[in-house]
Amino acid sequence: MKTADFDYILPPERIAQHPAEPRDASRLLVLQRASGQRTHTTFSYLLDFLKPGDLLVMNRSRVVPARIAAHKLPGGGKAELLLLERVDELHWKALVGGKGLGPGKQLQLPNRIVATVEQDLGGAQRLVAFSQPLDADLPDLGVMPLPPYIHAPLADPARYQTVYAQEPGSAAAPTAGLHFTPELLDALRAKGVSTASVLLHVGLDTFAPVTEENAEEHVIHTEWCQLSAETAAQITAAKQAGGRVVAVGTTSVRTLETAAQGGRLAAYQGRSDLFIRPGYEFQMVDAMLTNFHLPRSTLLMLVSAFVGRELILQTYQEAIAQEYRFYSFGDAMLIV
Numbered sequence: 351m352k353t354a355d356f357d358y359i360l361p362p363e364r365i366a367q368h369p370a371e372p373r374d375a376s377r378l379l380v381l382q383r384a385s386g387q388r389t390h391t392t393f394s395y396l397l398d399f400l401k402p403g404d405l406l407v408m409n410r411s412r413v414v415p416a417r418i419a420a421h422k423l424p425g426g427g428k429a430e431l432l433l434l435e436r437v438d439e440l441h442w443k444a445l446v447g448g449k450g451l452g453p454g455k456q457l458q459l460p461n462r463i464v465a466t467v468e469q470d471l472g473g474a475q476r477l478v479a480f481s482q483p484l485d486a487d488l489p490d491l492g493v494m495p496l497p498p499y500i501h502a503p504l505a506d507p508a509r510y511q512t513v514y515a516q517e518p519g520s521a522a523a524p525t526a527g528l529h530f531t532p533e534l535l536d537a538l539r540a541k542g543v544s545t546a547s548v549l550l551h552v553g554l555d556t557f558a559p560v561t562e563e564n565a566e567e568h569v570i571h572t573e574w575c576q577l578s579a580e581t582a583a584q585i586t587a588a589k590q591a592g593g594r595v596v597a598v599g600t601t602s603v604r605t606l607e608t609a610a611q612g613g614r615l616a617a618y619q620g621r622s623d624l625f626i627r628p629g630y631e632f633q634m635v636d637a638m639l640t641n642f643h644l645p646r647s648t649l650l651m652l653v654s655a656f657v658g659r660e661l662i663l664q665t666y667q668e669a670i671a672q673e674y675r676f677y678s679f680g681d682a683m684l685i686v
Contacts, residue, residue, distance in 0.1 A: 351628065353565045355659060357645045358666055366675035367502040369509045369528060376529050377674055377681040381665055383657055388665060390672060393529045393682055396639075402542025403593030404637075405584060409524040409601045410547040412515035415492035415507070420457040420465065422448060429457050431465060431478065432495055434521050434553055435574070439483050445474045445554075461487055485518070495521055495554075497678050510678075519551035519574075525678045526599030526640045544593075546584045548605040550575035550622070559646040570625035570648060573601075577609040579617040585634065586615060594636035594686075600649050603656075606634040627651040628659055637686045642669060642676040657685055 370376035374394040381388055391398075400406075416433035429448030436442055446467065451457070453476075457465040463484070469477035484491070494510045504510060512527035514535070539545065551574050560568045585595055585606070597603040607626060609618035610633035625648065638656055643649040654662050665683070674681045 351565045353560045353563060353568075353646050356560075356565070356647070356650050356654065356663075358663060360645065360670065360676055364670060364674070364676045364680075365499050366677060366679035366681075367500055369679045370675075370681075373509075373513070373529050373531050374534050378529075379665065379669055379672075379674065379681070379683045381657065381661075381683060381685045383661075383685060386661055386664075388668060394534065396534065396684065397537055397541060399684055399686065400538060400541070400543045400596065401594070403588065403591055404543045404596055405588040405593055406538065406543060406545045406596050406598055406639075407581070407585070407602045407606060408512070408514055408527055408530075408545060408547050408598040409550050409552075409605070410512075410514055410516040411520040411524060411549055411551050411601070412518045413494060413511055413520045413523050413552075414518045415488050416495040416521050418459060418492045420459050422451070423456040423458050423464070426458075431457065431459075432521070432554075433484075433492070434475070435551065436519060437477070440481075441468070441477060441479050442484070443471060444476055444478045446476045446478070447474065451476070459491060461491060463487065463491075488518075497522065499677060500679065514547070516547075517549055519549075521554050522552045523678065524550070524552055524599045524601045526602075526682060528679070529682050530598075544584065544588065546581045548575065548577050548581060548602055550601040550605045552601055559644060560648060560651075565627060565651065568625070568648070570623055572621045572623045573604070574620070575601075575605040575608060575622050576619045577605055577615075577617060582609065582615050582617050595634055596637040596639060597635045598639045600638075600640055600643075600652050603635050603638060603652065607632065610634045625651075626655050628655045630655045632656065637684065639682060639684050641678065641680055641682055642666065642674065644677065653685070 378393045418431040432445040464481040608622040
């Protein structure tokens, strides 16, 4: 399986720089897997495409304001930390921006917290120890870590969070959920569509392109995820009653499929290294709500596994022709 098989050309003007306002004003492309039929609508009409008994499974992870300005010690030269993953109370994996910041080097944060680089994890990644826990100070220390393809400032940080985000830990938003409003969720529940949550803390590697020529040689990133016994029971009950499990975003897909790797769904907590690509047989997910993904990415491969590579690339070309907005702040696709 060649990585080049998952490439496509996206005009730069199709990369969304701002979120839709209101959230559910984004466009929605509905793709029928069996027939290939495509319907163009607006996300606020999602209600028309879900049925009583369906179960929406959403990732409740919350993005932390992970980009932090710092100064080198001694000397005061500028540096930057981009927090990737909390290891324990004092340790984080982080991208460190600045020259010569190997193990033993220290950084001064604006609130006098000192960060010490303890280990080189490859590239710009480091294991960093802080002189005190960061959690309470992060809202004042950091800013939202928007992806590098978004160049416009974000006026309201809440627009890079889902309305149901709860537990801090992600370095990037689970973007398929950004389209929901509280009112739309209430309307779905009133129709008989249930909701459940999983937890997967999103790392920046999620969006990184695959660089290997042979995609099967790519070493997939790992992310921490959790599926509770309560959510597992909701999913089992929905399937037994004939409802569909509708995963909101690839992060929810990855969590559900990881928890089902033993042949049956069960509560799960731990790291996932599941690389979903064409040829994978889905265990739990019946329908998927997702954004439009970067070329040559593991996310595009995941969606291709669910739909078929040729059909998904044809659909992407139609979305480009119809001037859909792509990537994190872009429009959505419902695959049924």
